[in-house]
Amino acid sequence: MKIREIVLLFKQKMKESAEKKGSNIVLALDQIPNGTGTLVERGIKILEETHPYICAVKLNHHLVLPLGLFDGTKKIVDKAHSLGLPVIMDCKINDIGYTNRVISENYFYAGFDAVIANPFVGWEDGLQPVFEVAEKMSRGVILLVYMSHNAAWEGYGQMVHDPNDNELKAQYRVFAQKALAWNADGAIVGATYPEKIREIRTILKGKVPIYSPGVGAQGGDVKAAAEAGSEYLIIGRSITLAGNPKQAAKSFKDAVKN
Amino acid sequence: MKIREIVLLFKQKMKESAEKKGSNIVLALDQIPNGTGTLVERGIKILEETHPYICAVKLNHHLVLPLGLFDGTKKIVDKAHSLGLPVIMDCKINDIGYTNRVISENYFYAGFDAVIANPFVGWEDGLQPVFEVAEKMSRGVILLVYMSHNAAWEGYGQMVHDPNDNELKAQYRVFAQKALAWNADGAIVGATYPEKIREIRTILKGKVPIYSPGVGAQGGDVKAAAEAGSEYLIIGRSITLAGNPKQAAKSFKDAVKN
Numbered sequence: 001m002k003i004r005e006i007v008l009l010f011k012q013k014m015k016e017s018a019e020k021k022g023s024n025i026v027l028a029l030d031q032i033p034n035g036t037g038t039l040v041e042r043g044i045k046i047l048e049e050t051h052p053y054i055c056a057v058k059l060n061h062h063l064v065l066p067l068g069l070f071d072g073t074k075k076i077v078d079k080a081h082s083l084g085l086p087v088i089m090d091c092k093i094n095d096i097g098y099t100n101r102v103i104s105e106n107y108f109y110a111g112f113d114a115v116i117a118n119p120f121v122g123w124e125d126g127l128q129p130v131f132e133v134a135e136k137m138s139r140g141v142i143l144l145v146y147m148s149h150n151a152a153w154e155g156y157g158q159m160v161h162d163p164n165d166n167e168l169k170a171q172y173r174v175f176a177q178k179a180l181a182w183n184a185d186g187a188i189v190g191a192t193y194p195e196k197i198r199e200i201r202t203i204l205k206g207k208v209p210i211y212s213p214g215v216g217a218q219g220g221d222v223k224a225a226a227e228a229g230s231e232y233l234i235i236g237r238s239i240t241l242a243g244n245p246k247q248a249a250k251s252f253k254d255a256v257k258n
Numbered sequence: 259m260k261i262r263e264i265v266l267l268f269k270q271k272m273k274e275s276a277e278k279k280g281s282n283i284v285l286a287l288d289q290i291p292n293g294t295g296t297l298v299e300r301g302i303k304i305l306e307e308t309h310p311y312i313c314a315v316k317l318n319h320h321l322v323l324p325l326g327l328f329d330g331t332k333k334i335v336d337k338a339h340s341l342g343l344p345v346i347m348d349c350k351i352n353d354i355g356y357t358n359r360v361i362s363e364n365y366f367y368a369g370f371d372a373v374i375a376n377p378f379v380g381w382e383d384g385l386q387p388v389f390e391v392a393e394k395m396s397r398g399v400i401l402l403v404y405m406s407h408n409a410a411w412e413g414y415g416q417m418v419h420d421p422n423d424n425e426l427k428a429q430y431r432v433f434a435q436k437a438l439a440w441n442a443d444g445a446i447v448g449a450t451y452p453e454k455i456r457e458i459r460t461i462l463k464g465k466v467p468i469y470s471p472g473v474g475a476q477g478g479d480v481k482a483a484a485e486a487g488s489e490y491l492i493i494g495r496s497i498t499l500a501g502n503p504k505q506a507a508k509s510f511k512d513a514v515k516n
Binding site for chain 1: 288290318319320322323324325326327328329348350352353354355356357360361364365376377378379380381382383384405406407408409410411412413416417418419426429475476
């Protein structure tokens with residue numbers, strides 16, 4: 001198994017952005033059409049209002065599918081970059097290697113600084129090409145370790161046999177070990193499960209920063225997640241659907257810091 | 259757990275198409291730019307050449323990302339429909355429910371007849387909304403059960419504890435049971451693993467048809483997969499990259515029938 005050399009570029013970029021902004025809030029710009037302005041216009045408006053209080057942006061298929069990758073999506077990526085914000089594509093890559101390579105290349109060509117991938121697909125002819133493309137283009141790969149939704153226990157929480165040490169352990173522990181072994185640039189652990197954040201943090205040994213989605217609309221508490229060890233808090237609807245997104249972003253930023 | 263009523267529409271559509279064409283070959287139109295014509299032009303040309311020998315088309319991010327969903331991709335979907343071919347989107351959905359709903363709605367709005375999803379994400383706030391949207395719009399959901407790539411053993415092949423019967427069993431057996439319980443319209447099992455097709459077929463009891471990718475470029479044998487019990491054989495590069503795609507499609511069709 002060939003794994004890539006340690007590349008700190010994306011991790012450093014995130015760290016510097018968080019320090020500069022004094023914020024570790026990642027804005028999940030998951031808008032859906034609501035009849036007021038186009039998705040691109042609304043996305044750019046929210047970025048202009050919230051950028052002083054966030055350190056990065058995460059996009060998902062909510063925007064990529066209706067807007068197209070090299071049309072509207074790229075405009076939002078470019079806008080975020082012009083505001084000094086790295087942009088993560090939450091594509092949860094989980095295909096065969098040949099396809100995963102094409103997917104990650106496309107997102108990186110469109111300007112994304114990192115992609116999110118599912119370690120369930122494995123290494124050989126699975127995520128290996130994603131890590132190779134990322135290394136070549138100096139981008140990041142963030143792995144799913146424990147997701148934020150109700151059914152996370154079914155897959156991420158199931159007990160599995162680990163052939164490496166012949167032990168029965170939780171799936172997320174296996175994934176955290178892979179994130180460490182594969183030199184991932186981040187690990188996703190739902191803010192809705194602070195006890196999992198704490199447990200996974202001990203496996204990652206401070207080498208792979210934790211990103212926690214699920215704050216607000218999904219019920220996760222930003223302060224509890226940060227105290228449990230999340231480096232970055234991903235917040236979507238609680239900011240994008242707020243009456244005042246700017247104030248909402250600022251409140252989340254302050255809640256973590258105080 | 260509320261699961262949807264049995265809806266046979268997509269399954270029936272596939273069955274009728276296969277009978278009409280006398281073929282159970284699903285063309286995976288996974289093209290990448292090669293300098294000769296646009297992706298849309300080439301895609302439509304391949305469909306015109308191969309449609310008498312195939313029963314359906316499967317698209318993936320190879321086309322959706324560069325072309326956009328409602329621009330180029332929809333043209334290919336419409337062309338396939340005009341030739342009487344159902345179209346499957348191989349998006350391997352594996353996000354939280356809120357996002358999965360948006361993803362499947364977008365693909366169905368663009369005309370796709372079915373989406374592929376990963377049961378690893380679980381039911382509640384996971385794939386439940388995908389099945390709900392599919393039922394409402396009379397479309398299909400096909401679940402990944404065992405993928406075709408080398409590292410499939412890492413996730414799909416791992417031994418897991420099944421809380422339903424307190425047994426340790428292969429992950430793909432748990433997924434096959436979910437495909438049956440959730441009334442999925444199909445199950446993906448790699449043609450590269452005919453022994454798995456045979457084993458999974460016994461779990462699915464003939465109620466969920468098996469779709470097998472991995473034929474040709476990935477090393478799977480079309481006849482072996484069909485004999486093991488695959489209802490549909492998914493073939494991509496061995497047709498799209500062939501000197502004569504029409505002849506290649508015809509050969510695969512004949513290989514299964516003889």
